Amino acid sequence: MKALTGTTSDGRTVRRGAAVTRPGREATARVGRDATIYQVAARAGVSIATVSRVLRGTAPVADATRSRVLSAVDELRFTPSRSARSLAEGQHAANGIVFPDLSGPYFAEVVLGYEEVAAELGRSVLVLSTHGRQAARQMVMDLASRVDGLVILGRTVGDDVLADLAGRGLPLVLMARDPVASADTVSSENTASARALTAHLVHDHGYRSFAYLGNTTTSRDTSQRWAAFRSVLREAKVPVPRAPTPCSFDEEDGRVAADRLLRRKRPRALVCANDEIALGAVMAAEELGLAVPDDVAVTGWDDVMAARHSRPGLTTVRQPMRELGAWAARRLHERLAGDASEPRHEVLPTQLVQRASCGHHQKEHQ
Amino acid sequence: MKALTGTTSDGRTVRRGAAVTRPGREATARVGRDATIYQVAARAGVSIATVSRVLRGTAPVADATRSRVLSAVDELRFTPSRSARSLAEGQHAANGIVFPDLSGPYFAEVVLGYEEVAAELGRSVLVLSTHGRQAARQMVMDLASRVDGLVILGRTVGDDVLADLAGRGLPLVLMARDPVASADTVSSENTASARALTAHLVHDHGYRSFAYLGNTTTSRDTSQRWAAFRSVLREAKVPVPRAPTPCSFDEEDGRVAADRLLRRKRPRALVCANDEIALGAVMAAEELGLAVPDDVAVTGWDDVMAARHSRPGLTTVRQPMRELGAWAARRLHERLAGDASEPRHEVLPTQLVQRASCGHHQKEHQ
DNA sequence: GTCGTTCCTGTAAGCGCTTTCACTCCGCTT
DNA sequence: AAGCGGAGTGAAAGCGCTTACAGGAACGAC
Numbered sequence: 075m076k077a078l079t080g081t082t083s084d085g086r087t088v089r090r091g092a093a094v095t096r097p098g099r100e101a102t103a104r105v106g107r108d109a110t111i112y113q114v115a116a117r118a119g120v121s122i123a124t125v126s127r128v129l130r131g132t133a134p135v136a137d138a139t140r141s142r143v144l145s146a147v148d149e150l151r152f153t154p155s156r157s158a159r160s161l162a163e164g165q166h167a168a169n170g171i172v173f174p175d176l177s178g179p180y181f182a183e184v185v186l187g188y189e190e191v192a193a194e195l196g197r198s199v200l201v202l203s204t205h206g207r208q209a210a211r212q213m214v215m216d217l218a219s220r221v222d223g224l225v226i227l228g229r230t231v232g233d234d235v236l237a238d239l240a241g242r243g244l245p246l247v248l249m250a251r252d253p254v255a256s257a258d259t260v261s262s263e264n265t266a267s268a269r270a271l272t273a274h275l276v277h278d279h280g281y282r283s284f285a286y287l288g289n290t291t292t293s294r295d296t297s298q299r300w301a302a303f304r305s306v307l308r309e310a311k312v313p314v315p316r317a318p319t320p321c322s323f324d325e326e327d328g329r330v331a332a333d334r335l336l337r338r339k340r341p342r343a344l345v346c347a348n349d350e351i352a353l354g355a356v357m358a359a360e361e362l363g364l365a366v367p368d369d370v371a372v373t374g375w376d377d378v379m380a381a382r383h384s385r386p387g388l389t390t391v392r393q394p395m396r397e398l399g400a401w402a403a404r405r406l407h408e409r410l411a412g413d414a415s416e417p418r419h420e421v422l423p424t425q426l427v428q429r430a431s432c433g434h435h436q437k438e439h440q
Numbered sequence: 441m442k443a444l445t446g447t448t449s450d451g452r453t454v455r456r457g458a459a460v461t462r463p464g465r466e467a468t469a470r471v472g473r474d475a476t477i478y479q480v481a482a483r484a485g486v487s488i489a490t491v492s493r494v495l496r497g498t499a500p501v502a503d504a505t506r507s508r509v510l511s512a513v514d515e516l517r518f519t520p521s522r523s524a525r526s527l528a529e530g531q532h533a534a535n536g537i538v539f540p541d542l543s544g545p546y547f548a549e550v551v552l553g554y555e556e557v558a559a560e561l562g563r564s565v566l567v568l569s570t571h572g573r574q575a576a577r578q579m580v581m582d583l584a585s586r587v588d589g590l591v592i593l594g595r596t597v598g599d600d601v602l603a604d605l606a607g608r609g610l611p612l613v614l615m616a617r618d619p620v621a622s623a624d625t626v627s628s629e630n631t632a633s634a635r636a637l638t639a640h641l642v643h644d645h646g647y648r649s650f651a652y653l654g655n656t657t658t659s660r661d662t663s664q665r666w667a668a669f670r671s672v673l674r675e676a677k678v679p680v681p682r683a684p685t686p687c688s689f690d691e692e693d694g695r696v697a698a699d700r701l702l703r704r705k706r707p708r709a710l711v712c713a714n715d716e717i718a719l720g721a722v723m724a725a726e727e728l729g730l731a732v733p734d735d736v737a738v739t740g741w742d743d744v745m746a747a748r749h750s751r752p753g754l755t756t757v758r759q760p761m762r763e764l765g766a767w768a769a770r771r772l773h774e775r776l777a778g779d780a781s782e783p784r785h786e787v788l789p790t791q792l793v794q795r796a797s798c799g800h801h802q803k804e805h806q
Numbered sequence: 807g808t809c810g811t812t813c814c815t816g817t818a819a820g821c822g823c824t825t826t827c828a829c830t831c832c833g834c835t836t
Numbered sequence: 837a838a839g840c841g842g843a844g845t846g847a848a849a850g851c852g853c854t855t856a857c858a859g860g861a862a863c864g865a866c
Contacts, residue, residue, distance in 0.1 A: 108608055110822055121846045126824060133825095134843060151604065156585040157526035158822035161851045166523065168566070168586070179745075182548030189569050193579065198586060200534070200566050203555050213559065219522040220534070220564060238517065242474055325745070353749055379545075379691070379744075383719055385751030476852055487816045492854060499855095502814060524852035527821045 109150035118146040129154065168198035169406055170217045171399075173227040174292070175203055178323065178350060179378040180395055181227070184249070187399030188225060195407045197222075204230050211235050218244055223406040225249060225399075228293045245409035247402040250295045253419055258409070260401045260420045262393040264295055267424045268302035271373060271391060272345065274426070276310045279433040281342040281371060286318040287331055287355060288347020296347045299375065303345055315341075321351055328354025336362055342371065343432070349374035349381045349390055356384065356431065367433045377427050387429030394422050475516035484512040495520065534564035535772055536583045537765075539593040540658070541569055544689065544716060545744040546761055547593070550615070553765030554591060561773045563588075570596050577601050584610055589772040591615060591765075594659045611775035613768045616661045619785055624775070626767045626786045628759040630661055633790045634668035637739060637757060638711065640792070642676045645799040647708040647737060652684040653697055653721060654713020662713045665741065669711055681707075687717055694720025702728055708736065709798070715740035715747045715756055722750065722797065733799045743793050753795030760788050 115122045120139060127133045128143040135143075146152070160166050171188050173181050185201060192199045202217045204210040214231050215238075218224060223245040226236070236254045240246055246257035253259050275281050284307060290297040300318055307314045321331035328351030332344060336359060344359075346352035352374030356366050364370050366386055374381055377392035401420060428435060481488040486505060493499045494509040501509075512518070526532050537554050539547050551567060558565045568583045570576040580597050581604075584590060589611040592602070602620045606612055612623035619625050641647050650673060656663040666684055673680045687697035694717030698710060702725060710725075712718035718740030722732050730736050732752055740747055743758035767786055794801060 112822080122823080123825080123846060123848095124844085127845090130824080133845095136844060139844080151608075153581060153585050153608075155527070155822050156582075157523045157532065158851090159824075160523035161521070161527050161853085162822080162824040164851070177552055179545065179548070182545070182552075185567075186543055186548075186569070189567060190571065193568065193571075198566055198568070198583060200564055201551075201555060202564070203552070203559065205556065205559075215519055216522075217564060219519050242517075242519075350745075353745075378746075379716075379719075380746035380749045383746045383750035385749070478852080488853080489817080489855075490815060493815090496854080499815095500813060505814080521852050524821090525854075527823085528852080528854040530821070 108155070109152045111152070111154065114143065114146045114150055114152050117150065118142045166198075166220060166222050167196065168200060168221045169223040169225070169403075169410075170200040170202060170221040171225040171227070171402075172202045172204065172214055172217065172230050174230045175205055178348075179380075180348065180376050183395035184227065184399040187396030188403045189399070190396075191400045191403035192407075195403065197407070214239075218242070223247070223410050225402040225406060226251070228295075245406055247406050247409075249398060249402055250293060252294055253417070256417050258405050258418045258420075260398055260405070260422065261295065262398060262422045263424045264298035265302045267391045267426055268299040269306050270426050271389075272303045272306040273310075274428070275343050275345070275371065275373070275432060276306065276312055278435075279343075279371065281433075282312050283339075283341045284312065284343050284345060285315055285335055285339070285341040286345050286347075287321045287328060287335070287351050288318055289320055289322060290318050290347075299347065318347075321347070323348050323350060325350045325354040325357075328352065329358045330354075332358035333362065336364065336370070340370070344370060344372045346372065346374050349376045349378045349388060352388055352390070352431070353380055353384055356386075356388070367431050371432045373432050381427075381429075384431075386431045389429045389432035390427050392425045392427050394424070397422055474521070475518045477518070477520065480509065480512045480516055480518050483516065484508040532564075532586060532588050533562065534566060534587050535589040535591070535769075535776075536566040536568060536587040537591040537593070537768075538568045538570065538580055538583065538596050540596050541571055544714075545746075546714065546742050549761035550593065550765040553762030554769045555765070556762075557766045557769035558773075561769065563769075563773070580605075584608070588776050589613070591768040591772060592617070594661075611772055613772050613775075615764060615768055616659060618660055619783070622783050624771050624784045624786075626764055626771070626788065627661065628764060628788045629790045630664035631668045633757045633792055634665040635672050636792050637755075638669045638672040639676075640794070641709050641711070641737065641739070641798060642672060642678055644801075645709075645737065647799075648678050649705075649707045650678065650709050650711060651681055651701055651705070651707040652711050652713070653687045653694060653701070653717050654684055655686055655688060656684050656713075665713065684713075687713075689714050689716060691716045691720040691723075694718065695724045696720075698724035699728065702730065702736070706736070710736060710738045712738065712740050715742045715744045715754060718754055718756070718797070719746055719750055722752075722754070733797050737798045739798050747793075747795070750797075752797045755795045755798035756793050758791045758793050760790070763788055 111122045111125050115125045118125065120143060124135060124139060125143050128135050128140050169192060171185060175181060189199050200217060200221060202213055204213060210231055214235055218239055224239065225247045227249045228251055233254055236246065236257065240255040240257060248254065248257045248259040250261045251259065286300055286303055288296050290300040304314050319331055319335050321327050328346060332355035344355050346355055352372050355372050359366050359370050366372055374388050374390040377390045381388035381390050405418065477488045477491050481491045484491065486509060490501060490505060491509050494501050494506050535558060537551060541547060555565050566583055566587060568579055570579060576597055580601055584605055590605065591613045593615045594617055599620055602612065602623065606621040606623060614620060614623050614625040616627045617625065652666055652669055654662050656666040670680050685697055685701050687693050694712065698721035710721050712721055718738050721738050725732050725736050732738055740754050740756040743756045747754035747756050767788065771784065
């Protein structure tokens with residue numbers, strides 16, 4: 075290492091010095107300039123290559139050298155710069171998840187399941203909620219440049235964006251969305267369970283007039299449920315509502331929509347696109363002096379916590395929210411590990427949960 | 441631009457070529473190599489500096505040049521590399537949020553409020569849930585190297601980690617945690633509302649025997665509530681429980697803890713550290729054939745959705761969960777914008793929500 | 807005409823890592 | 837005694853941007 079060391083650290087010292095005095099850098103709140111690998115190398119009397127090797131364990135390093143490097147790292151509280159590493163490696167060791175809105179237990183649970191597995195696999199996770207903003211495309215593209223792979227929920231962004239992303243070779247996992255390009259997809263089962271739910275209402279309870287609450291254009295999940303709902307009614311020769319009663323996916327909107335609906339007609343059963351709408355609907359019914367389920371039956375979807383505690387207990391369909399996120403995280407990881415097999419389209423099972431809001435049963439569950 | 445252009449693009453072309461053929465790069469799933477600023481520059485017949493200027497708008501560029509660059513960008517579907525930009529700028533344009541666990545409506549709402557504001561301010565957000573993992577320190581440090589600022593909830597990590605982070609000049613906002621170093625903090629009001637809640641139970645309802653359910657060591661919030669609860673009892677000369685009944689913050693644990701407790705003693709009122717525990721406790725009471733609130737009163741904290749829908753309605757204290765996240769995001773942004781003023785310690789107001797689970801009132805809130 | 811000025815643009819030096827290549831020792835074989 | 841292979845290390849080229857600095861050109865003003 076003779077004179078070389080000196081040269082190295084000197085050369086670098088000059089650079090650093092120049093950088094520090096360099097004007098024009100906006101004054102961020104950052105104060106204590108982090109140590110760089112050059113400083114560590116200088117202190118340990120080795121080259122930066124060796125420091126890197128010690129830290130990453132990519133090549134044998136003599137014990138004596140290693141420990142010198144390690145103490146230098148320690149003394150300087152050195153933490154390698156993530157962006158420099160990413161730039162050099164061409165990887166981020168991070169992946170993202172995009173959803174239309176984080177509100178509501180559904181998205182929260184999905185993100186939880188995702189984060190847990192991703193963290194386990196050593197990947198950082200970036201979240202982006204588009205909130206239906208106009209700038210969604212831009213935001214997603216920006217996110218894309220920070221990650222190695224992306225999970226996208228529902229119809230957050232258009233097919234063109236997906237195609238663009240896929241075209242860049244960015245591994246994608248789509249959730250609750252129709253397959254696009256070469257991306258993997260995960261969703262939970264909708265058709266069979268929506269059929270089972272509707273059949274239960276028609277055949278076990280004998281209801282003959284229905285309404286469906288919820289938007290069916292913003293999500294593949296709900297449009298599938300709506301379609302299954304209709305087909306069961308049609309097959310049973312029960313009047314089929316022309317269209318769903320539009321309503322966004324929160325409680326207040328469910329309450330308002332149900333209130334308006336119940337003042338006009340009086341369907342015997344309200345099938346709602348998710349639990350929050352359903353809970354809002356129950357509230358609206360009670361405000362109008364209608365008893366649930368005796369005057370009007372109500373069902374939800376998801377089986378969120380409040381569904382279990384509400385009065386009456388809400389009949390709903392449980393979907394494996396965390397598992398959806400977890401599956402996506404695992405699949406993305408496989409892709410990033412080099413799996414180039416055909417896209418997979420996973421459908422996770424759901425479960426009909428009968429409680430009191432849809433009517434009284436023989437063996438009451440609640 | 442004469443021969444210069446040629447030189448530039450050539451020189452770069454050689455580099456790129458070398459990079460592409462360069463062996464050893466692990467085969468990630470990435471396929472379609474993204475375009476770089478060099479290719480855009482070559483195509484538009486300008487230097488990379490000009491491309492950068494067009495894209496960032498940092499200096500005047502002739503209209504003709506600008507449009508040539510823009511078309512090149514378009515044709516090549518160029519998206520600047522985020523890591524290169526971060527490295528050059530010394531900034532990430534991202535910030536992170538760390539919490540012990542994402543489960544439960546509380547954390548979900550905080551994160552939502554945070555994400556919404558951060559995104560609005562043009563910052564990407566990284567989330568990290570430590571899940572009480574051993575590697576928490578490592579994970580947080582890793583996260584720290586990817587962001588310009590960090591929000592940390594509760595006692596996720598030790599003071600030493602915080603000091604280290606702060607020492608590096610990383611702006612920090614602490615939530616629901618005792619002030620440390622020079623970090624800003626936000627929390628919601630605990631003492632006054634816990635006093636009001638307890639006083640209501642003692643004075644308005646006249647209860648004389650109490651239990652407190654929930655861990656008080658893992659969070660400043662709950663330990664403050666516990667302290668306030670005790671002091672009101674002491675002042676009212678009501679027997680004070682020696683210690684809280686330990687119980688983690690989920691429903692199932694609440695149910696189990698309450699079940700065990702109610703089989704031994706029979707406190708007249710159960711004050712719970714959050715709504716989930718309370719809901720679990722209500723369930724346990726009912727399973728034991730006890731009526732809520734007639735045999736045993738129960739109160740929660742947070743006012744999550746299920747609290748409103750449960751039977752009986754849960755008396756609780758509403759805390760501005762989203763606003764906590766939003767405040768943190770805004771404060772962090774101010775810090776990053778250069779605000780170097782004294783650390784702020786914000787306390788957001790809460791609100792006592794009286795429903796039926798604590799006993800019957802004159803004017804029933806339901 | 808000459809001399810600022812104002813506009814545009816290019817050159818090149820970083821930013822802080824990773825990794826290839828080359829080279830020096832050493833201990834062992836033949 | 838010459839050769840070989842492996843272990844350990846350093847030099848330097850990249851990774852893809854941003855930006856200070858240095859002109860060149862066009863335009864008025866005197």
